[in-house]
Amino acid sequence: MDAKRRMGGPMLGGASQAKRGKPGTEWEDSPSQFEEELAQFDDVDMEMESGEGQAGELFSAALNPRWRRPAAPPLLPHTDTLVFQQIDLDYYLGSAVAGMPGQVEGKVPVIRMFGVTDSGNSVCCHVHGFAPYFYVPAPVDFTSSHLSEFQKELNSAVLKDMRSNKDNISVTVLAVDLTRKESMYGYHGNRLVDFLRITMAMPRLVAPAKRILEQGFKFDNFTTQGYPAYEANIDFEIRFMVDSGMVGCCWVELPKGKYSLREERSGTSDLCCPVDVGWTDLISHPAEGDWQRISPLRVLSFDIECAGRKGVFPEAEVDPVIQIASMVQCQGEKEPFVRTVFTLQSCASIVGSQILCFSQETMLLQSWAEFVRTVDPDIITGYNIQNFDLPYLLNRAATLKVNLFPYLGRVRGIKSVLKDSTFQSKQVGRRESKTVNMEGRVQFDLLQVLLRDYKLRSYTLNAVSFHFLQEQKEDVQHSIITDLQNGNDQTRRRLAVYCLKDAYLPLRLLQKLMCVINYMEMARVTGVPLTYLLSRGQQIKVVSQLLRQAMKQKLVMPVVKSDGGEDYVGATVIEPVKGYYSVPIATLDFSSLYPSIMMAHNLCYTSLLQKGQAEKLGLSADEFIKTPTGDLFVKASVRKGLLPEILENLLSARKRAKADLKMETDPFKKQVLDGRQLALKISANSVYGFTGAQVGKLPCLEISQSVTGFGRQMIEQTKQLVESQYTIANGYQADAKVIYGDTDSVMVKLGVTSVEEAMKLGTEAAQWVSSHFVMPIKLEFEKVYYPYLLINKKRYAGLYFSSSTQHHDKMDCKGIETVRRDNCPLVANLINTCLQKILIDRDPGDAVGHAKEVISDLLCNRIDISQLVITKELTRSAQEYTGKQAHVELAERTPSITTWNSSCPNLSCASLSPFWEKRRLSVCYSVSRPVRARACKTPGSLTAVY
DNA sequence: GGGTGTGGAAAT
DNA sequence: ACTTATTTCCACACCC
Numbered sequence: 020m021d022a023k024r025r026m027g028g029p030m031l032g033g034a035s036q037a038k039r040g041k042p043g044t045e046w047e048d049s050p051s052q053f054e055e056e057l058a059q060f061d062d063v064d065m066e067m068e069s070g071e072g073q074a075g076e077l078f079s080a081a082l083n084p085r086w087r088r089p090a091a092p093p094l095l096p097h098t099d100t101l102v103f104q105q106i107d108l109d110y111y112l113g114s115a116v117a118g119m120p121g122q123v124e125g126k127v128p129v130i131r132m133f134g135v136t137d138s139g140n141s142v143c144c145h146v147h148g149f150a151p152y153f154y155v156p157a158p159v160d161f162t163s164s165h166l167s168e169f170q171k172e173l174n175s176a177v178l179k180d181m182r183s184n185k186d187n188i189s190v191t192v193l194a195v196d197l198t199r200k201e202s203m204y205g206y207h208g209n210r211l212v213d214f215l216r217i218t219m220a221m222p223r224l225v226a227p228a229k230r231i232l233e234q235g236f237k238f239d240n241f242t243t244q245g246y247p248a249y250e251a252n253i254d255f256e257i258r259f260m261v262d263s264g265m266v267g268c269c270w271v272e273l274p275k276g277k278y279s280l281r282e283e284r285s286g287t288s289d290l291c292c293p294v295d296v297g298w299t300d301l302i303s304h305p306a307e308g309d310w311q312r313i314s315p316l317r318v319l320s321f322d323i324e325c326a327g328r329k330g331v332f333p334e335a336e337v338d339p340v341i342q343i344a345s346m347v348q349c350q351g352e353k354e355p356f357v358r359t360v361f362t363l364q365s366c367a368s369i370v371g372s373q374i375l376c377f378s379q380e381t382m383l384l385q386s387w388a389e390f391v392r393t394v395d396p397d398i399i400t401g402y403n404i405q406n407f408d409l410p411y412l413l414n415r416a417a418t419l420k421v422n423l424f425p426y427l428g429r430v431r432g433i434k435s436v437l438k439d440s441t442f443q444s445k446q447v448g449r450r451e452s453k454t455v456n457m458e459g460r461v462q463f464d465l466l467q468v469l470l471r472d473y474k475l476r477s478y479t480l481n482a483v484s485f486h487f488l489q490e491q492k493e494d495v496q497h498s499i500i501t502d503l504q505n506g507n508d509q510t511r512r513r514l515a516v517y518c519l520k521d522a523y524l525p526l527r528l529l530q531k532l533m534c535v536i537n538y539m540e541m542a543r544v545t546g547v548p549l550t551y552l553l554s555r556g557q558q559i560k561v562v563s564q565l566l567r568q569a570m571k572q573k574l575v576m577p578v579v580k581s582d583g584g585e586d587y588v589g590a591t592v593i594e595p596v597k598g599y600y601s602v603p604i605a606t607l608d609f610s611s612l613y614p615s616i617m618m619a620h621n622l623c624y625t626s627l628l629q630k631g632q633a634e635k636l637g638l639s640a641d642e643f644i645k646t647p648t649g650d651l652f653v654k655a656s657v658r659k660g661l662l663p664e665i666l667e668n669l670l671s672a673r674k675r676a677k678a679d680l681k682m683e684t685d686p687f688k689k690q691v692l693d694g695r696q697l698a699l700k701i702s703a704n705s706v707y708g709f710t711g712a713q714v715g716k717l718p719c720l721e722i723s724q725s726v727t728g729f730g731r732q733m734i735e736q737t738k739q740l741v742e743s744q745y746t747i748a749n750g751y752q753a754d755a756k757v758i759y760g761d762t763d764s765v766m767v768k769l770g771v772t773s774v775e776e777a778m779k780l781g782t783e784a785a786q787w788v789s790s791h792f793v794m795p796i797k798l799e800f801e802k803v804y805y806p807y808l809l810i811n812k813k814r815y816a817g818l819y820f821s822s823s824t825q826h827h828d829k830m831d832c833k834g835i836e837t838v839r840r841d842n843c844p845l846v847a848n849l850i851n852t853c854l855q856k857i858l859i860d861r862d863p864g865d866a867v868g869h870a871k872e873v874i875s876d877l878l879c880n881r882i883d884i885s886q887l888v889i890t891k892e893l894t895r896s897a898q899e900y901t902g903k904q905a906h907v908e909l910a911e912r913t914p915s916i917t918t919w920n921s922s923c924p925n926l927s928c929a930s931l932s933p934f935w936e937k938r939r940l941s942v943c944y945s946v947s948r949p950v951r952a953r954a955c956k957t958p959g960s961l962t963a964v965y
Numbered sequence: 966g967g968g969t970g971t972g973g974a975a976a977t
Numbered sequence: 978a979c980t981t982a983t984t985t986c987c988a989c990a991c992c993c
Contacts, residue, residue: 474990589967592993613966708966725968761968762993813969813992832992834970958983 051493053520057371060354079136080918083373084298086347086357088317091140091292096280101273101294103134103142105303106397107461108256108548112186118279120148120297120453122193125956126186128221130259130298131428133459134271135397135739137312139349142292143459144273149259149298150193150224153251154575155232157213158241165239169215170195176231177224179934194218194230201566203574203661204717205629208636211573212582214249222255226699248577252716256548257559261566265303267542267549270310272302296392306543311691313539316350319396322521325415326501326513335414336928337364338379341504342511343387343412344518344540346526350535352686354525357394359385360515363504367512370520378703380670383420384412385486388424395429398461398535400525402480405464409455411779413437429459454554457541461549465525468534468553470833477842484524487531492524537694544669544698550777560702560717561709568661574625579717587711590726591731592812593738593760599857603774603805604758604817605767605781607741608734610799611700612763613707614666615727619793620644623660624723626652647728650721662710662722666703673699682934730762737765737798745769755784759809766804775824777803806858810835816854844904849873 050058094101112126121127130146150729170192177191187683195218219225233245250258255780260266277300281293304310311766324342340363347357358372360406363381365376377383401408413435416424427435455462467480476482481492495503495517503510530537542549545560546567552560564578569576609615616622621644628643628651643653655663676696683689709715713721737755745755745767753770760766769780781800788798805827814834818827832838836850853866 253974544974589968590969593990608993705966727967811970828981833993839971839990 021092032757051516052338052514053493053523054369054371055367057358057519059515060358060371061356066581071397080424083390083393086143086390088395089139092138094280094292096294100275101136101142101278101292102313103136103144103271104315105134105144105267105269105271106314107133107459107550108260110255110259111457113647114146116147116295119295119413120299121150122190122220125190126221128255130256131430132271133314133397137314138315139315139393140292141397141429141459141831142294144242144271144278144301145295146295146298146301146773147295147537149262150218150220151225151258152216153225154214154216154230154249156202156245156249157197157215158244158246161197161213161215161241165241166195166197168239173217173228173231173236175186176236177219177228180227180231182225188220188224191224192217193220198354200249200573200575201578203569204577204624204626206625206632206636206658206666206720209658214575220924224326225251244268246897248578250566250578252578253562253576254559256277257546257566259565260546260548261272261302261563263298263301264305266306266544266546267551268308268539270304270312272304274300274302277301297342310697313350313536313691315352315396316397316535317392318348318350318398318400318526318527318535319391320348320355320400320522320529321345321402321404321408322525324500324504324518325411326504327497327499329498333411335411336418340384340412341380341500342515342518343383345394345514346389346519346522347396348526350398352522355523355836358519358523359390360519361390362511362515364511365508366515367508369512369516369519371372374515380415381419382519384416384421384424387412388416388421391427396460400463400465400529400687402521402525403464403465403466405462406453408463410437410453413455414866427455427460427570428457428897433458458932459513461553463534463538463553465528465530465534468532469540471553472532474840480521480524483528490524490527495518512632533690533694534564535685536690537697540691540694541698541701544672544695545702549685551690552960558709558712559706561706563922564665564702565661565717568665571662572625574661576717588721589727590762591760593734593757593765593810595759595810595815596756597809598758600758600768600807600809601769601861602769603777603803604785604807605769605777605803607737607765607767607781607785607798608801608803609669609763610797611703612730612733612796613726614670614703615796616726616733617660617707617722617732617765618663618666619796619897620646620725622646622725623653623662624717624719624722626655626660627721628653628659646721647732648721648724650725652725661826662706666706669699669703669706672857673703703720728818733792733796734760734762734765736791740791741765741767744787745784751780759812759815761813764801766807766809773824774803774805774820777805778824804831806861808854818858818859830854845873904950 027426029154058706064526091148109131110128110130113129115121115123115127117624128145128215130149132142132144132146134142134144136142172634174190174192178188181188193214196216198216200214201207201209201211204631217228221229229248229251233248235243235245239242253261265271265515273294273296278294278296323340325333325335325338326341327338336777342363343361344356345359345361346355348355359375360366360369360372360379360904361375363377363380363383365412366374368374377386413425414437425435426433435454435455435457437833438456440454465483466478466480469475469483484490484492493516495514500514503514506864538549538552541552541560546563547560548556566576628638632638633643633651638657641650641654642657645651652660673696676692676699680689680692680696683692704718707726709717710719712718713720741755741757745751747754750768755770755905757765758768767781767784769777769784771777771780778800785798785800789796792798801821802821805820807815809815816830816832816835816837819829819831820827822828832851832854835854837847837854839847854871855864856866856869
């Protein structure tokens with residue numbers, strides 16, 4: 020159901036009108052532009068290696084030397100230091116390795132880091148001796164003499180709690196230590212108190228131990244009591260990374276003499292170098308200077324084709340996989356060095372690519388798995404591979420009993436299995452998805468990346484490619500794939516070209532959007548593994564940073580039960596003075612408003628004064644502040660907050676990155692720096708959200724409410740300041756008027772007539788207003804709108820002046836139909852043209868005329884049906900769009916007889932209702948369609964009051 | 966993360 | 978029983 024949509028149908032919004040190449044030269048037999056591109060790649064003799072024409076059954080990696088990684092230089096642990104960039108990190112339970120620290124008996128948790136060296140060799144590093152732990156406050160009168168009894172009792176309580184003991188665990192609690200810590204939640208006088216640090220044998224024992232302690236635990240002569248747990252909900256990987264000072268994708272150094280090389284080399288990936296090291300012996304380098312570089316990662320992009328039955332979506336239990344195209348590229352290089360298609364049955368050659376033909380599907384699958392293991396990619400990409408290609412391949416291999424297929428990771432013996440998972444977050448909503456484990460390889464499904472990071476009208480590969488690359492898929496209708504397969508080696512060749520392109524496009528997109536670089540920078544900045552960025556939400560990133568900062572001050576993070584549901588007051592939107600402004604409107608913005616507020620007022624968990632604390636601690640009035648919500652926080656002079664510190668680090672790092680970016684000349688390094696500054700900005704902004712997430716790891720409404728409270732106060736104050744200062748009475752040309760404002764910005768009519776004056780006065784005003792606020796809060800002049808059409812709250816348009824006083828940079832539209840994806844293209848185009856006529860040509864009469872004309876065209880059937888499709892139904896979710904809706908044929912041009920999904924009888928609705936001065940133009944039209952071919956009733960209403 | 970307008974569906 | 982006009986509600990997609 021959630022499968023890839025493979026039609027390049029005409030209904031794909033804007034992309035549909037795109038024409039590929041020169042129209043006159045588009046003959047079926049002439050090679051496509053893509054084929055020419057393929058042919059121009061280096062090493063055009065690649066097909067010499069191809070198995071074309073042979074049985075193909077005798078597949079051998081040895082015949083394809085280019086697939087392998089470069090030969091690893093000899094490595095001598097006693098004289099060579101091993102340096103690699105860590106790409107992925109997980110842990111497993113295994114037996115202890117002789118000579119390594121940590122528990123010796125039973126199963127021990129081992130951290131496994133996968134990485135790549137500068138020379139492009141892969142490393143699998145097993146880190147030993149690190150065990151999970153958490154804290155509880157020590158009870159009153161507890162001394163170190165009680166430690167062993169506490170440990171003994173807790174150990175037996177956890178053992179008793181286990182329903183089964185498959186692993187035959189004898190020791191659950193490895194250690195209990197007394198340590199001086201302080202809770203990070205609330206200010207309590209900078210006093211370290213006794214905490215018990217409880218170290219468990221395995222990560223999965225932490226939760227039961229926590230529960231037992233919370234519910235009431237008795238030992239020795241102490242009374243039964245509940246112990247609130249601290250840091251018992253931290254992922255083991257994050258725990259390790261925080262404690263070892265390691266961030267995502269950082270460079271790791273294993274000093275000579277401190278690690279050992281494993282004798283057995285992994286058979287599935289014999290170039291992956293397995294080493295063992297003690298967790299305190301490894302050195303992780305902060306991503307600074309030379310350590311910002313990126314290793315030559317291998318990126319594999321692939322796409323599969325299957326021969327479906329007519330009108331039925333392919334099912335792995337029935338329909339065969341007929342082709343798999345793969346492209347492999349090194350990060351940082353321009354083009355893929357492996358371009359290959361595995362086909363079922365013969366296939367004519369394609370210049371610039373290698374074709375391997377198989378007569379049996381089982382061999383095709385098995386060989387492709389072998390290919391993956393040989394290529395040993397660090398990153399696997401493709402389009403919707405997570406929910407379609409990979410599950411399909413695994414299911415198909417299972418159906419055909421290709422038992423050697425599902426070993427796609429870098430660890431020998433670990434089977435790749437399909438799991439259903441429901442990922443839930445505010446960002447993407449609840450989404451059912453599938454996951455396939457591939458240890459050591461990062462799955463970078465481009466569709467998932469796009470869904471996360473980009474708002475698009477359509478998420479089909481075709482539309483996305485057109486949007487970002489001005490390129491489209493090869494023209495093969497989904498419905499004819501089976502026919503092409505059943506044809507001859509020429510028709511299968513056509514399919515192969517199509518398939519190759521579908522593997523190539525994700526690679527190009529990945530490059531164009533700099534996904535790998537940006538995600539790596541995000542991993543480095545926030546300290547989480549790369550994989551977390553795609554599989555987890557925003558919270559874990561803040562937790563990672565919070566823990567790092569807290570550790571330095573001996574602060575520990577409580578585990579809080581999330582209780583949601585109180586009324587929450589957010590930002591203010593100033594009531595707009597709606598209308599058309601034919602004078603320049605200056606826009607002033609608070610830069611990084613929420614982070615600035617938190618820094619300026621030292622808002623943090625550690626500075627929060629809970630009820631009665633101020634009196635209890637005897638704080639004087641100048642030692643704390645009262646926020647607009649009435650909450651109290653101590654000043655930085657009493658205790659500097661963690662969150663302000665994190666924010667300062669992020670924002671100063673961003674400033675540095677931006678400065679470096681200006682100096683840098685190398686385009687590749689520039690990309691890295693730009694990705695870095697972006698990651699830093701996003702991270703700074705997510706700190707506020709973290710404190711306000713009511714179902715989060717550590718919500719603190721006092722903080723988030725105070726932040727928005729300050730924000731509301733500031734926006735009101737700004738309005739008053741500007742309107743009271745810039746007046747005729749004070750010698751200015753006119754009385755300034757704030758006509759609108761949202762959260763962190765105000766739009767001011769300064770009463771000047773030119774853009775230049777507006778910029779000058781706007782800059783002055785911003786500076787003047789800033790002086791009324793606490794550092795680092797700063798109001799900045801942003802831009803001038805001239806003219807400006809203010810339709811409503813969050814809905815406006817204007818010509819945007821920023822870089823020049825003479826020419827506008829763009830026509831800026833916010834919230835209007837032109838930028839919304841839930842309208843059909845016709846509406847967007849109509850409104851856009853009208854706005855142009857109003858704002859650029861300054862001829863509203865023409866705008867009305869145009870609208871009438873379009874409506875008339877609509878009534879008279881002169882408009883392409885693709886323009887009428889409501890995108891809302893189709894873009895509701897990409898899954899629907901890429902799968903279920905695929906069969907909806909919209910090629911039909913006759914609007915009167917169209918079969919349509921009964922759930923969306925209304926095909927189109929155009930509306931235009933801008934306020935222009937006092938005259939109101941409103942155009943409404945709707946076409947209702949019957950469910951099935953019946954007479955079409957077209958109730959249209961057209962009202963123009965002008 | 967909350968605030969907002971919008972259109973369609975359900976409720977009235 | 979059915980249609981129609983109005984209100985209420987909610988999902989959605991946007992703004993910041």
